[in-house]
Amino acid sequence: VGISWRWLLGYDLGIINYVISLAGGKPVPWLTNGTMANISLIFVTVWTRVGYFMMMFVGGLQAIPATYYEAAKMDGAGKSTIFSRITLPLLSPTILVVVVLATIEAFKAYELIFVMTQGGPGTSTKFIVQYIYQVAFQEDKMGYGAAMSIILLVIIGIFTALQFSVQKEEYTNE
Numbered sequence: 001v002g003i004s005w006r007w008l009l010g011y012d013l014g015i016i017n018y019v020i021s022l023a024g025g026k027p028v029p030w031l032t033n034g035t036m037a038n039i040s041l042i043f044v045t046v047w048t049r050v051g052y053f054m055m056m057f058v059g060g061l062q063a064i065p066a067t068y069y070e071a072a073k074m075d076g077a078g079k080s081t082i083f084s085r086i087t088l089p090l091l092s093p094t095i096l097v098v099v100v101l102a103t104i105e106a107f108k109a110y111e112l113i114f115v116m117t118q119g120g121p122g123t124s125t126k127f128i129v130q131y132i133y134q135v136a137f138q139e140d141k142m143g144y145g146a147a148m149s150i151i152l153l154v155i156i157g158i159f160t161a162l163q164f165s166v167q168k169e170e171y172t173n174e
Helices: 002-009 015-022 034-062 066-074 079-107 111-116 128-138 142-173
Strands: none
Touching: 002 015, 002 034, 002 111, 034 079, 034 111, 066 079, 079 142, 111 128, 128 142
């Protein structure tokens, strides 16, 4: 995925900039400007993950019994009431799973960034995982890199536990 998007977004040889230049415009520094590189990485990351998460939402929506919606309509509930009182509460476990997985994916973003920008320009797209890789394999400090990986694991575990505890509090309050 990263190679394909690098090919599309490249400054000199990118297909998108080629089309822009054919239309008389100036090439856009998609991956060579810090701000544009971050925006491009966010877009590509969302593009690569949205289908996976949408399938989870589709599965969650299909798991909600149709009888709940029928009963709500018979009771005179409107669309917003049905959404806020039936769909959203019953979809909340799926939302939790998606949020937890998206958070974990955000922390472990390595391949896409490495292939598209190598953490550049400068260090504008270097995340903690790229820094761990640099320390462990390029600076040959395996112990330090392993320690940072363990700290990252603990941070991800804390975020995940917080997300589950917030979900549990919301569930018990309902």
